[in-house]
Amino acid sequence: MTQDRKTPQGIADAVQAELVELSELMTEPGERECLRCYLLRMINEFGCDGAHRWTIRWRDRRAPRARGLPRRLAQLGGCCDCEVMLNVFPQYPETDRLLPCAGQPQPGSAAPCNLRPLRRTA
Numbered sequence: 001m002t003q004d005r006k007t008p009q010g011i012a013d014a015v016q017a018e019l020v021e022l023s024e025l026m027t028e029p030g031e032r033e034c035l036r037c038y039l040l041r042m043i044n045e046f047g048c049d050g051a052h053r054w055t056i057r058w059r060d061r062r063a064p065r066a067r068g069l070p071r072r073l074a075q076l077g078g079c080c081d082c083e084v085m086l087n088v089f090p091q092y093p094e095t096d097r098l099l100p101c102a103g104q105p106q107p108g109s110a111a112p113c114n115l116r117p118l119r120r121t122a
């Protein structure tokens with residue numbers, strides 16, 4: 001690293017702000033995105049931090065009244081986001097890439113969407 005700082009602080013700040021905005025957008029749960037598909041997308045993209053970071057973000061946006069959701073999931077064996085995926089939502093169609101969420105029609109419901117109809121194979 002040289003001491004020569006050519007980048008004006010203003011530009012650095014603007015870039016920083018843009019990055020924050022971008023990550024805000026990327027981590028925003030879809031309007032009807034179910035918890036399962038959201039967690040899968042976030043863990044795939046950003047990983048699990050050993051807590052309910054994404055579960056709580058989803059809950060705050062999609063089911064703000066489900067205060068006990070992280071605790072309920074923990075009781076089912078999902079003590080962090082990736083464990084929720086493994087233990088609470090183990091049924092996911094076998095696929096080598098993420099499927100688009102089929103949509104959870106009931107606002108506030110943490111039940112996973114039904115991806116079955118999207119399966120091409122019998």
Ligand SMILES: [Zn+2]
Pocket residue numbers: 048049050051080081082083
């Ligand atoms: Zn985890």
Ligand SMILES: [Zn+2]
Pocket residue numbers: 033034035036037038100101102103104112113114
């Ligand atoms: Zn879904």
